[in-house]
Amino acid sequence: MKAERLIQLDYFSCMGLQEIEVIAGAMREDAWADGSAVVQQGENKGGVYFILDGNVRVDRRQENGEIVNLGYLGPGAVFGILGILDGVERAASCVAEGTARCAVMERADFLDLMNGSTPLAMRFQVAVLRCLARAIRNTNGRLTELAALPACVISLDDLEQVFSD
Amino acid sequence: MRIQSDGAILSVLKTVPLFEPLSPDDLNTLASLATMSELADGELLFSEGAEANELLFVISGSIRLTCQPGDGPEIVVGYVQAGDILGEMSVIDPAPRSASARSAEGAVVLHLSREHFDTFIGEGHPVARVMLIAIRQMMTQRIRTLNQRIGALFLIDAEQEVGGELQSMVVRLRSIWSAVRAGG
Numbered sequence: 001m002k003a004e005r006l007i008q009l010d011y012f013s014c015m016g017l018q019e020i021e022v023i024a025g026a027m028r029e030d031a032w033a034d035g036s037a038v039v040q041q042g043e044n045k046g047g048v049y050f051i052l053d054g055n056v057r058v059d060r061r062q063e064n065g066e067i068v069n070l071g072y073l074g075p076g077a078v079f080g081i082l083g084i085l086d087g088v089e090r091a092a093s094c095v096a097e098g099t100a101r102c103a104v105m106e107r108a109d110f111l112d113l114m115n116g117s118t119p120l121a122m123r124f125q126v127a128v129l130r131c132l133a134r135a136i137r138n139t140n141g142r143l144t145e146l147a148a149l150p151a152c153v154i155s156l157d158d159l160e161q162v163f164s165d
Numbered sequence: 166m167r168i169q170s171d172g173a174i175l176s177v178l179k180t181v182p183l184f185e186p187l188s189p190d191d192l193n194t195l196a197s198l199a200t201m202s203e204l205a206d207g208e209l210l211f212s213e214g215a216e217a218n219e220l221l222f223v224i225s226g227s228i229r230l231t232c233q234p235g236d237g238p239e240i241v242v243g244y245v246q247a248g249d250i251l252g253e254m255s256v257i258d259p260a261p262r263s264a265s266a267r268s269a270e271g272a273v274v275l276h277l278s279r280e281h282f283d284t285f286i287g288e289g290h291p292v293a294r295v296m297l298i299a300i301r302q303m304m305t306q307r308i309r310t311l312n313q314r315i316g317a318l319f320l321i322d323a324e325q326e327v328g329g330e331l332q333s334m335v336v337r338l339r340s341i342w343s344a345v346r347a348g349g
Contacts, residue, residue, distance in 0.1 A: 011258075070315065085305055091312065114301075119289040125297045126257060126286060132304040133258040139311045 001029040001103055009050055009076060009103075011130040015123045023124060026109045032056075032096035039080060041093040047106040048080045054100035060092040071142075072097065078131040084110055171196045177224055177273070182248065183299055191291045198281045204268035210251075213265040217255030219276045220296070223247050226272030230264040244269060253300045256282060 003024040006012055012020055029052065032038050039046050041061055051073055058070045058079075070092060073079060083090050084107045113124045175196035178184050184192060201224070204210060210221070213232060228245040242264055245251050255262060256279050285293035 082305055082308060085301070117289055117291070117294050119287055122286045122289055122293055122297060125301070129297070129300055129304060130258040132301075132308060133254045136254065136304060136307055136311065137258075137260075137263075139308075139315070 001027050005029060005052055006050075006103060008052070011127045011134075014126050014130070015120075019120050019123060022120060023105075023113075024103075026113075027103045027105045029101060030104050031099055031101045034096055034098050036096050038094045038096060038100065038102065039090050041091065042089050044083075044087075044089040045107075046080060046090075047104050048078065048084060048110050049094070050103040050105075051075050051077045051079075052101045052103055055097040056094040056100050057097050058092050058094055078128075078135075081128060081131065085114070167200055167202050174199055174201050174275070177201065177275070181222070181224060181275075183222070183250075183295060186295055187291055194290075195277075195292050198277065200276045202274050202276065204272045204274065206268055206271050208268045210266040210268065210272075210274060211262050213262055215262045217252055217260065217262050217279075219278050220253060220256045220282050221251040222275040222277075223249050223251060224273040224275055227269040228266050228272055228274070229269040230266055232264050239265075247272075250296075250299055250303060253303065257300065 001024050003017065003021040006020050006024050006027070007017075012023070015023070027050075038049055038056055041059075053075055055072050055074045056077075056079070057072055059067050060070055061067050073094070079094055080090075113121045114128065116122070116124075171193075175192060178192050178196055178199075184195070187195070202210075204226070210228060211217075223245050225247045227247065228251060229241060230243045230245065231239045232242050233239045245266070251266065251274075252262070254260070282293070282296070284290075285296070
């Protein structure tokens with residue numbers, strides 16, 4: 001895929017243009033139609049997905065069969081990292097809301113870079129850690145907001161604010 | 166109190182499990198670029214909102230993290246123990262410190278500037294490798310914990326004996342959220 005598409009993701013700002021071109025060479029750009037699953041809960045395949053355009057809905061099927069919507073991810077968000085690092089099955093499904101376009105890196109390439117010790121690999125690792133840091137900050141913020149909501153004043157607006165991006 | 170002596174720092178680094186994979190040369194390099202501080206009980210390491218320009222390793226003792234939302238009282242949000250890294254999020258993704266840090270019972274802390282950390286990465290240095298692995302492990306563990314907390318929110322059975330206010334909140338949250346979903 002074209003490096004220009006990756007440059008729009010600011011967590012790659014720690015890398016030079018030539019390095020981004022190498023990373024882009026290890027990725028492909030793909031599109032998912034509205035309602036189609038980018039990743040399916042329970043499966044143990046696929047790669048890491050960097051959302052370029054559009055949104056995905058994150059749904060988790062509970063043991064009782066109930067499907068709970070955990071939130072939405074938009075342009076700039078990344079998903080699929082933890083399952084690959086841990087070698088475990090997907091914990092939730094990510095479904096396109098409208099057309100979603102993602103930069104995709106297959107797991108073998110991702111693991112090669114995450115386990116590499118060249119300057120390029122280490123800068124890529126910093127970019128990935130940046131994604132994780134933002135996910136942590138984002139989730140911490142939502143949990144703090146949620147905890148601060150008194151039960152008697154929870155409203156639809158409050159929930160939309162907490163759960164939507 | 167800051168300790169600048171390479172020899173003193175080197176002897177401490179040799180005892181830290183995190184740095185075991187490093188060769189003597191790599192440890193010497195790290196000791197020459199890092200500084201170390203001994204904190205008295207309650208001594209401030211950094212303040213919430215301050216610029217974050219260094220990575221910290223707790224060598225011994227423990228560090229208490231606190232936040233002060235708005236004008237409210239200061240609340241303890243966690244402790245960082247010997248062997249743990251501190252301040253890694255702000256160094257990886259530049260942002261002001263999200264909490265204040267004070268020694269909880271006296272502590273020894275190793276400081277590595279962001280500039281030196283970035284230089285190690287640019288060189289593909291083994292020091293950067295061990296640090297990146299440790300930071301990755303910390304962050305993935307933190308995300309797993311957060312995911313469990315979120316999952317628990319939706320798994321709580323409204324019929325279970327949970328605290329009154331929490332139960333009320335969960336029941337309302339789940340019913341309202343279901344209505345939101347049903348309404349598209």
